[in-house]
Amino acid sequence: MSANHDQQMYYDFDLLSKLVVGIGEVADITGVPTRKIRYWEDKGIVRSVQEADGSTRRYDYLNIKKIVLVQELLEDGYTLDAAARKVEDRMKNINDIFQKIADKQNTPQP
DNA sequence: GTTCTCACA
């Protein structure tokens, strides 16, 4: 990983933005049971997207990431609400930072 | 395989 950071990153974003998987696969990969994922969704901690035809839950990479992060915080002794708040704050901060970077690139200084 | 609800710890 040296000469083509840009191209490598492009493929990563392209893959991640298209990554939408069903609840069963999320459960298998993350180790969080489907039952628990639905429970979190009922509490408003994660959100699933649904296809027009099917009624099954599907999760994009941001929500999968959320599931993993919340799970880690729970293992560290956080309550569910505290873990959810912390994850939400961290993801918002990251989003804000990249937003600033994007803004800076769109308005070059003279 | 998925969904929901009710009950239980």
Add this chain to the structure above:
DNA sequence: TGTGAGAA
């Protein structure tokens, strides 16, 4: 904070 069971 989660799980089990039953039914669709």
